[in-house]
Amino acid sequence: MVGGNDSGSVGEKRPNEQLTSWFVRSGWSKGELARQVNRRARQMGANHISTDTSRVRRWLDGEQPREPIPHILSELFSERFGAVVPVEDLGLRAVRHSAASSGVDLPWAGSHTVALINEFTRSDLMLGRRGYLGTSLAMAAGPALVDPMQRWLVPAPLGPLDPPTATATAGQGGRRSAPLSDPELSQLEQTTEMFRAWDAQCGGGLRRKAVVGQLHEVTDLLSDAFAEPVRRRLFSVTAQLAELAGWMSYDVGIQPTAQKYFVLALHAAKEAGDRPFGAYVLANMARQMIHLRRPEDALELVHLAQYGSRDAATPRTQAMLHAVEARAYANLGQPKQCHRAARLAEATFEDSEAPGEDPDWIGFFSEAELNSENAHSYRDLAYVAGRSPTYASLAQPVMERAVQLFAQECAGAGPGVHHRSYALNLVGMATVHLLQKEPERCAARTVDAMQIARRLRSERVNTRIRKTAANVAREYGNVAEVIELNDRLHSELPEEPALAG
Structure with missing residues (x-):
């Protein structure tokens, strides 16, 4: 075994051509990669990791690093290229993890779901104190992700440990003998709605730990047996908190953790018997796959959501699903299907009731959000089609309408504000x-976004601002407004904000 504190290998080594290929395309130097590995390791609390240039060279020469290095490298290259880069694609050996810490192919049974969420939230709270759960997780994509989610629709047989006839195994079972009162359940549901409103107003970074902590407490409650109506309401709260923890994790850039929470939320939604909310979770998983440049996975997930909720979802939820479907088609470069899905989103939204008639979790999907989704679909089509001016001109009025509507919302106050x-x-x-080759207007809108971003804790927003500023500077670096934008960006928006746990 090779000496050192983070790597080891046996036998004859051969150069790792897969890792070398990703490394060369990244544009990083060996020293820069080593620094990023060390920084990510410190964020996850693995302070024993100390990588240098010679260590990186040995990896490229075929040395197999020990955990958590392979998953750190997977995360770094995934972020660099904006797509999932599994450990195996780097020519590295992946280690097996417990079901609670990695993987998405989990048992579809209530007791297992409670136990997994309880264990995962406990780990997140403990390990997240220095940053986030981090590289004990790996992203799933393709059939490894989609196939297990298909079982969302399959009725799960009741086992000997499944509620309501016996307690779950997650927490300290038998702690309370008195049933939960209706006011107590209502308070849990109202707290979840409050967390959701805070996320919309402030971003995912400010209260993620509070949501994870609340989720952990609810799974402790589920360790006792309850009557079926109470059990379903508790699982509904669990599903919504898990989804929110996933969305907040996604917002601050913790992609593997986000995916894990989404999967667990889908399991809890099944136990709650809530097909529409399960479809909402799948839609958010699809959004994440679009973000990671896996539109084919996104399309399969959203079609699964539509199929599973077609007879139960409200028009507002169906409109949201059509809008996400349009976005997936746009990123696949299929304009006819994109237009069809976008028109269906608009037509279905017209049948939606006032927001109060829908569940709280879909209330965010307003006319502003509808215009936003469709505008981004047309914008994405423009990029996929080689910066097509036709699709860019199609996106402009719809995006302007979305901006106008959001500005009106944010001029007010209350839970409807989505900064x-x-x-x-x-x-x-x-x-x-x-x-549209309008660098001055591009810079002006980016500055406007920066003003709002300073009040948020959203790495997703910050990353998009930085990327847009870099793109306009690359093409129009001599334009005065662009120069001013980048000067302000460096002084007003932190380059590497700390991720919240």
Whole structure:
């Protein structure tokens, strides 16, 4: 075994051509990669990791690093290329993890779901104190992700440990003998709604740990046996908190942790018997896959969501699913299907009731969000089609309408304010102006987004601002407004904000 504190190998080594290929395309130096590995290791609390240039050279020469290095490298290259880069694609050996810490192919049974969420939230809270759960997880994609999610629709047989006839195994069972009162359940549901409103207003980074902690407490409650109506309401709260923990993790850039929470939320939604919310979870998983440039996975997930909720979801939820479907088609470069899905989203939304008639979790999907989703679909089509001016011009009025509506929302106060969505749409409008070769207007909209981003804790918003500023600077670096934008960016928006646990 090779000496050192983070790597080891036996036998004859051969150069790792797969890792070398990714490394060369990344543009990083060996020293830069080593620094990033060390920084990511410190964020996850693995302070024993100390990598240097010679260590990176040995990896490229075929040395197999020990955990958590392979998953750190997978995360770093995935972020660099904006797509999932599994450990195996780097020519590295993946180690087996417990079901609670990695993988998405989990048992579809209530007791297992409670135990897994309880264990995962406990680990997240303990390991997240220095940053986040980090590289004990790996992203799933392709059939490894989609196939297990298909079982969401399959009725699960009741086993000997499944509620309501016996307690789950997650917490300290038997702690309480008195049933939960209706006011107590209502308070849990109202707390979840409050967390959701805070996320929309402030971003995922500010209260992620509080949501994870609340989720952990609810699974402790589920360790006792309850009557079926109470059990379903508790699983509904669990599903919504798990989804929110996933969305907040996604917002601050912790992609493997986000995916894990989404999967667990889908399992809890099944136990709650809530097909529409399960479809909502799948839609968010699809959004994450679009973000990671896996639109084919996104399309399969959203079609699964549509099939599973077709007879139960409200028009507002169905419109949201059509809008995500349009986004997936756009990123696949299929304009006819994209247009069809976008039109269906608009037509279905017209049948939706007032927001109060829908569940709280879909209330965010307003006319502003509808315009936002469709505008981003047309914008994405423009990029996929080689910066097509036709699709850019199609996106412009729809994006402008979204920005206008979000500005009106944010001018008020209360739970309906979605500052993050407003910031994201300002950046979206900036990218449309860049497509239309209008650098001054692109810079102006990006500055507007920065003003809102300073009040948020959203790495997703910050990353999109930085990317847009870099793109406009690359093409129009001599334009005065672009120079001013980048000067302000470096002084007003932190380059590497600390990720929240």
